[in-house]
Amino acid sequence: MDRLIFHVDVNSAFLSWTAAHQVLVLGQGRDLRQIPSVIAGDREDRRAVVLAKSIPAGRCGVHTGEALFQAQRKCPDLVVEKPDYPLYVSASRAFIALLRRYAPAVEQYSIDEAFLDMTGVPDAEDDPVGFAGRLRDQVWEELGFTVNVGVSVNRLLAKMAGDFSKPNQVHTLFPEEIPEKLWPLPVRRLFLIGPATERKLHYYGIRTVGDLARTDREFLRRQLHRQGEVLWNYAHGRSGSAVTETPALNKGYGNSVTTPFDVTDPATARRVLLSLCETVTARMRSDGQTGALVTVQIRDRDFTDRSHQLALASFTDVTEEIWRGACRALEELWDGESPLRQLGVQVSRLAQGCPRQYNVFDGHRYDRLARLDTAVDAIRAKYGEGSILRACFAGSPIPPMSGGLHPERRTGVTRPLPPG
Secondary structure (H helix, E strand, O other), X not given: OOOOEEEEEXXXXXXXXXXXXXXXXXXXXXXXXXXXXXXXXXXXXXXXEEEEEOHHHHHOOOOOOXXXXXXXXXXXXXXXXXXXXHHHHHHHHHHHHHHHOOXXXXXXXXXXXXXXXXXXXXXXXXXXHHHHHHHHHHHXXXXXXXXXXXXXXXXXXXXXXXXXXXXXXXXXXXHHHHHHHHOOOEHHHOOOOOHHHHHHXXXXXXXXXXXXXXXXXXXXHHHHOHHHHHHHHHHOOOOOOOOOOOOOOOOOEEEEEEEEEEEOOHHHHHHHHHHHHHHHHHHHHHHOEEEEEEEEEEEEOOOOEEEEEEEEEEEEOOHHHHHHXXXXXXXXXXXXXXXXXXXXXXXXXXXXXXXXXXXXXXXHHHHHHHHHHHHHHHHHHHHOHHHOOOHHHOOXXXXXXXXXXXXXXXXXXXXXXXXX
C-alpha cells in the first residue's frame, strides 16, 4: 500500500468525557454511558438541543441535534447533564497528545477526531488491525473513554470505516473491500452527502453508494455539476487529500442561534444578526480572511428553514459592512410576519490578503471602521468578550456575541486534567 491512514474518533465525545470525569475523578458510581442520558443545555431553555447521547438513549429513539424537550418525550427517565466545555478542551488535548506518541503525523479534524498517517511505522504496516486495536485500548486505559479506529489507504476510506458499527471498534475499508463494505450502504452514509443531495440522488434512482458508483460520471456532472464528479469519486473510494499537521483555511465562516423568544419585528432581528456578525467577523479577522458573499438563514415557529444570499461590493472583514449586507439579505428573505426562532449568518467567497476595492464614498469610513474593529478585538482578547459591547446590547436579552463556540471555548479557558 502507498499510504496507511487511521481515523480515530471518540465515541459520543461530550457524554464520554463527562462520564469519565464523573467516574474516575469524582468517584461517582453512576456511569452516564450505561443509562439513558444526554448532554444538553438547561432543560428550561427551549434552545437546548441534544449534543451527545448514550447508547441506551439511542435505543429510545433519541437523536443528536434534536430539541431536548423532544428527547424527553421519547425517554421520560432521560438523565440530562449540562456541557462542561473547559473539561472537553482538556480531554481533547490529552487525546491528541496520546495520538502524537503513536503517529509521525496527526491532523486534528475536530475536537474529538483526528487522522493519523501511519505510513512508515513498521508495527502498523505489518499488522494494521492489531496496531489500531492496541491504540484503541491505550486510549481506554490512560484516559477512560472509548474510540473507534478506521483503517485504510486514504482519509476518506479511513473515516468511512471509522463510522461503521460503534462503540470501541476497529474497522478496515481497503480498496478491495469497497464492493462488499461500502457499496451496500445507503447513499446518505457517504461522506458529505446531506439531506438535500440525498433527495436529488433518490430522484434519479440512486439509493445506495453502489448505485452512485455505477452511475455514469458525466450524467452526475450534468445534474450536480462539480459535486457530482466529487461524489462519484468518493463512491469509488478515491480521495487525494493527505494528512497534514497544518489545518486548511476555512471555506466559510458562519454562526446561528436559537433565540430565547420568538423574533417578531425587524429591529430585533437586525440586533440578533449584529450579535452573530460580531462573532463571525472576529474569527475572520483572526484568520486574516475577508469575504464577499453573505448568507442569512432563518427558521420560523413552524420549523421551516429558508436562506438568502447577497453579494457585497468588495471583500471585507468589517463587522458593520457584513452586518449591513446581512440586514439587506434579511429584508429580501423575511416578510416580518412569520415569527422566527432561529437566525444564522454565513460569510463565504473568501480571500486572504485581498486588497480593498475603494471608491470615492467609502474609503475614509472603511479605514475608520477597520481600526475600530481591530481595537475592539484587542480589548476582548485581553479582558474578555464582555469587556466592551455596542450600546444597543446594553440591558438587552440578546448577548453582544452570539452563536458558534461556547464563550468559555472562544476565550480559551481550560480545565487542567487531574494528575494520573
